[in-house]
Amino acid sequence: MHARPCGGHAVLLEVDGSAAVAAVVAALRAAALPEVRELVPAARTVLVEVAPGATPDRATQVARDAGADAGEAGTGTVHTIPVVYDGADLALVAETAGIGTDEVVALHSGAEYRVDFCGFAPGFGYLSGLPEPLRQPRLESSRTAVPAGSVGIADVYSCVYPRRSPGGWRLIGRTDTVLFDPSAERPALFTPGDRVRFEPR
Secondary structure: EEEEEEOOOOOEEEOOHHHHHHHHHHHHHHHOOOOOOEEOOOOOOEEEEEEOOOOOHHHHHHHHHHHHHOOOOOOOOOEEEEEOOOOHHHHHHHHOOOOOOOHHHHHHOEEEEEEEEEEEOOOOOOEEEEEHHHHOOOOOOOOEEEOOOOOEOOOOOOOOOOOOOEEEOOOEOOOOOEEEEEOOOEEEEHHHHHHHHEEOO
């Protein structure tokens, strides 16, 4: 792990991959260090912001000690998302994978995913754990508007669009589950380290 100073009150922790990110975030949350103000996980980094006047030294040490737990699957929070598999790109995904649409549904719903990090839009989680046959590139041209609740895949990730927005992921289904509610006590449903399962409806 590499620790790089970032501004006057933060450190950027560079790790080997998403499993290490999840382990570092879980360890820092469990440590509950009073100087830590915010954690921002990404695909291979965790930004740790501390209070003015504090140093990130203790947080960095906690992160280094978490290395042994880098293989953990995620937190204890598991979300089950009901999905109607009728997405606009379902047939394209099946054709690209060389399988039937029923097998696409079985593969996608049979896996357990981990929220590696959130970004792009509030409540948008990047969910790792996509089965190998479904690992496909984004569309060549992005859509100008993807409906909220759309379930998509791209590269090694699956996702659920929390609100209507542009997007280039291959859409395979939809859900009525609310991913982001700014009026809720916890606006975003997904937190990095959470686990997600999709249930066909």
